[in-house]
Amino acid sequence: MSRAVITGCGIVSALGLGTRAFWNALSEGRAAVGPIRHFDASKLPTRVAGEVPVLETNGTWLREALGGHLSEVAIEAWEQSGALRDRKIGFGWVAALEAWRQAGCGDDGQDTWLSMALGLEQAFLEDFGPLLRKEGGRPSIDWAAESGAPLPRVRFRSRIDLCAEGLTSMLRLGGPVIPHVSACAAGTLAVAHAASLIERGAATRVLCGASDSMVNPLGLGGMSRLGAPSPRAEPDACRPFDRRRDGLVIGEGAAMFVVESEERALARGALPLARILGWGSTQDAYRATAPLPDGAMAKRAMQQALKRAGLSARDIGYVNAHGTGTPLNDPAEARAIREVLGHVPVSSIKGAVGHLMAASGAVELAACLLPFQRDCLPGTAHHRERDPECDIDVIGERPREAHVDTVLSNSFGFGGQNATIILGRWS
């Protein structure tokens, strides 16, 4: 059986572009949630986000961010199609290219699979204007007018797999594309799937990770209607495991990894960043609108990951929690962590970068590399008051120095999908 290792990592988040910016900020305990800047959100129910500091993900930005890796003709074609309006497309490309370069993969992607978690299509509500009619006093959309409407090629919504399609073309990836859409568990499942493909010998190299952005009117508005975001439009709106927590903050960005077999990585002189030791997934099968209160299925996902890794609870040195800062998630997760792992340092980076939805698991996995890179456990931004309902060792706002060899990351999706992954220090 081949062992899966991570040899490259790339990140785009509210903390900036690139792994260095991300790890530096987490090491210093900085947070980046603030007022939304790239469109006027002042009249929306949610006005703060973990927004990537890029005002417009257009061709000009792409030329600079991709450093000439995408041809001028291709950039113009993507821009004219209207697809770059969907921010997660460019974010995914930039993160993937950083991971690809860091891993030293060169130009040959023919043997590489792509396992990528992608958020929902971005809806472009403004595109519906030319089709909107009123018939008998009620609104209706005249779909027959769609083909003649003066709209860009990507109308109404971006297609889910556009980011993946661009990547396969840009990096000449020759393997199958696996678009994971398991909501907030998808990023973790995409990386776990990559490791599974390596272990079973189906693939020798997989580019994997996630990209998402719901920092747009329908994304923010839809989540607000569900009551998930904090009602406070403040930088500390998300306070994971804090007694005063009152909801999540939406974030955006991407994290991508190159995962390959350890033998192949070493043979080509690549230096692994971590081993992928185990993973597990379960379903709450409880309610469409709430997580299982006792965390039983989250607990089982962690137990499965430990079993697959051949580890015991005391081997885990740090837990990167899903930790959304919502009243329901945090107590259920805390209970599951306590029952499976006991007294282990736990933090959530969602207070610092927001909840990246489909990309949350991937970006949080990138945070899990920090202990191996710098002997530093990320802190929990805006966690100030301990909650007896979350009776675990929550690392506060300041990061904690520690040397750990094994870390565990949880991701739980809307709808009850749970995923856990365990990384080990490579030495």
Place this chain on the structure above:
Amino acid sequence: MRPVAVVAASAVSARGLGWRGLGQALRTGTSAATPCEALGGILAAQVPALPAAQDVEPRQRKLMSRGARLSCVAARQLFQEMPSLPREETGFFLGVGASGGAVEELEAMLEGSFSEAHFDVGRFGTAGLNACNPLFAFQLMNNYTLCHAAIREGLRGPNAAIFSRGAGTVLALAEARYAVASGECETALAGGADSALHPVTWAELRRDGYASVMPGEGAAVLALAPQGTGSSLAILERCEVHPRRQQIDLSLESARRSLIAFNPEVVVLAASSGRGGSAHEIAATVGTGAVLQASEFFGETLAASAALATVVALDLLQEGALRVGVLVAGPDESLGIVGLVREGTS
């Protein structure tokens, strides 16, 4: 690795509920196309009225896209046919389509959000959002196509929702097969559910060059278990995807070779007629006697197409075939292959 058997199946399509008899119907019948009101009266392969015994509660429908509802119906039908299937630790891997919220909710939201034909973010944030069902967001989350069925049937094992416009559902089948073969779970459900009848999905298909296909909808689910642990309908011998590459001929050739190596007596083809020419050619040159065209029968059902074609293959095995291949070519131009053999002939 343990060989994996199909132990139960279910389907919901324009032909109604059930999978038995679909092989014969496909050989002799024509599509069950009817004018689709939501798409301006064009012919579409629509699922007929759903029986109450399988359908979801009206209250629950407010949370669901059409694909999610069809997935729930297919899963319920599966457990009704085989009540002894375990649930608690059963895996569930599903190919799912794009977001699909109710158009009436969208229209209400839009009306509240436009001012003199211009989208107004401020109006959207107040009147627009307030005009629609607060649960509309759940209809848009496509992983709920899996989650609603898992919740309804109490499926708590390993799971993943994979976006599919055809071959992605073959990846879901492959993951379920691996989960059972490797011992990660003893039983897994796998399949796909989707509707191409949503106006936005249909607009996208037309823009992508599929104006000549007939849109359809449906869902199909297979229950997988290790061979020898129960009544086997077939052995799931092959599940693979040949991706679209820069040189399209390479993909076609690798898929053709794989299908020849599998040596099926019959190939069930799930390929949109708009651009499925290459897949037709492959199916016609593998040296088999029969090629059955599933997409013209079920319509273009996107994420459901591979699963519906696979239950047709299953039915052909019950009729006497020994080896049946499924070739899937969706609008993403990836090619998927599924190979089923009758137990004892592998």
